[in-house]
Amino acid sequence: MHGVARQPARVERFAPVDCPHASSCPGCPLILLAPEAQLAAKAARLGQALAPYAVLRDVAAEPVRAAPSVTDYRTRAKLVVAPGPRVGLYRRGGHEVLDLPGCRVLAPAVAAGAAALRVLLADPPRAAGPLLRAEGDGPGRLRAVDLRELRDEREPSGSSGRGEGLLVTLVVRTPPAPDRAALAAAAAALAERLPSLRGVAVSEHTGRSPQLLGGTPRTILGPARHRGQPSGAGAPWVLAAAGGFAQAHREQAAAIRAEIESALAPAPGRRLLDVCAGNGALALSLAAAGARVVAVESFAPAAEAAAAAATAQGIAGLRVRAEPAESALPRLAAEGERFDGAVVNPPRRGLAPRARSALASLCAGPLAYVACEPRTLARDLAHLAWLGLRARRLVPFDLMPLTAEVECVALLAPGAPPEVPVLYEDDTLLAVDKPPHLPTVPHPERPGSLLERVRALPGAGAAVPAHRLDAETSGVCLFARSAAEVARVQAALADPAVGKRYLALVRGVGRARGRIARPIVEEGRARPAATRYRRLSVVSGHALLAVEPETGRTHQIRRHLAGVGQPVLGDERYGHAPSNRHLAERAGLDRPFLHCAALALPSLGLRLEVPLAPDLAAVLECLGGATPEPAGGSRTP
Secondary structure (H helix, E strand, O other), X not given: XXXXXXXXXXXXXXXXXXXXXXOOOOOOOOOOOOHHHHHHHHHHHHHHHHOOOHHHOOOOEOOOEOOOOOOOOEOXXXXXXXXXXXXXXXXXXXOOEEEOOOOOOEOHHHHHHHHXXXXXXXXXXXXXXXXXXXXXXXXXXXXXXXXXXXXXXXXXXXXXXXXXXXEEEEEEEOOOOOOHHHHHHHHHHHHHHOOOEEEEEEEEEOOOOOOOOOOOOEEEEOXXXXXXXXXXXXXXXXXXXXXXOOOOOHHHHHHHHHHHHHHHOOOOOOEEEEEOOOOOHHHHHHXXXXXXXXXXXXXXXXXXXXXXXXXXXXXXXXXXXXXXHHHHHHHHHHOOOOEOEEEEOOOOOOOOHHHHHHHHHHEOOOEEEEEOOHHHHHHHHHHHHHOOEEEEEEEEEOOOOOOOOOEEEEEEEEOOOOOOOEEEEOOOEEEEEEOOOOOOOOEOOEOOOHHHHHHOOOOOOOOEEOOOOOOOOEEEEEEEOOHHHHHHHHHHHHOOOOEEEEEEEEOOOOOOEEEEEOOEEEOOEEEOOEEEEEEEEEEOOEEEEEEEEOOOOOOHHHHHHHHOOOOEOOOOOOOOXXXXXXXXXXXXXXXXXEEEEEEEEHHHXXXXXXXXXXXXXXHHHHHOOOOOOOOOOOEOO
């Protein structure tokens, strides 16, 4: 297995977790496996995500660190509500909601909240109207519930509402806006049944988003922020807001924080950056140790809570920026900021390319990258390697026992970028496999270029691009060895018999094949342009195409396909924004799905092919599609 240490062998008797929902609930797919088999499955998943990336082949993952508890651990649960009443998850392989009383992984306070809601749904108070009635049950409008355990370890459980408490967010279908009196009645009904209740909020959901949760929650009972104590001796307390991020397992979260703090070595005068900082649990701890910390968090209530907690505890070294990482990090770079170390903890879709590029210029020291999705972790580590941040250690944690999920802490340090893979070379030209996100020639808004990397190759110091690929496009790219050879290579490219073959995943299915002949405006002039395409397969309602441009206009493939109603997925400029957002969340697609797979130069007797880039192959795999095989290997004269 690529880069993953085997789990140590253990001989012990296996006592499975007894759960009445094990056969149908999707929440704990590994529940029937022995503990060591569960850890091995998580290690295998991580290894499979890393394996396709040549730039990560020297990254060896450590054994998965087991959790001290595998039941009653989950501090937050987002559960679907349905008539019945049912409070749980969608049944495995379908859209039927499975009721989950007695769930084995929920923390006691969270389980109590689900049980109380189930009782209220069965006999909702009249004053609450449809807000405590499941959507689909007559006038019912309750779609889901977000339950979060709150704990202040400095107070004993049950004293004055402190200790272990619960924060409830009701996700309500709108329009119309929920009635204030009905909201107050729903909150009062929950408070009567839940002595540990610390607050109730409402999140409005229009039904247009596939996400379970709706808009930013607003408080209807209790304070807007609640004090909590992360696990770990001496850690500053935090303020939690409804809808904010929370790690699932307290003890494992504390172990992850300890690993990061050890790597970043916070100390007076040291400048650190915390990206996707949540409510600031880690940033507060780093600043309390004397470091000067900038925390970036897109969810405004969480960012405001982090700043308020720092002020209340007299932690002066923390500065909070409430904006998305993809805009905050380029701004920090433009302001000339530089940090001695950084930590990022993005959502499942990973860190956006713009943020990764800026991060490379901001971070002069160690970088800790925390990831909950191995596919996007591998994608981002590969890009960061090209940007000069190389992964040195990879520490996986079993943060969500009984599930297939594995949380990883990747520890990176500045290092030389890898060499560009050479597909073919002779005295006249070089053909290389261009990685994504790297412009062919220097660009003022992007760090580095393919030209710079090619000129670093032996004997290629005078190389000149013979043709160009868009910065986000991967695949075969040609360079002449010198300016004197450019004309010869470009003449070979201008031969009508030249064959360029791209792979593109486009929105919708469309026609099986076709030719698009539409002029493209360049420099104010309409120029003739033609593109042929052929459908290779249907993937999750979209089409994987083989595309052959007959001309070479700017953004020709993307513009032509968008013009016939089949834009390239992931294309921000010409594409379909809702589809792009969906695939970013579901499959981690963070660029246009466009790859130059083959280039044939008959006049030079040369045909070059390269497999689909690993990040795009991972997207296809996630969507249930097969990666197309090259038609043949590279052939040299």
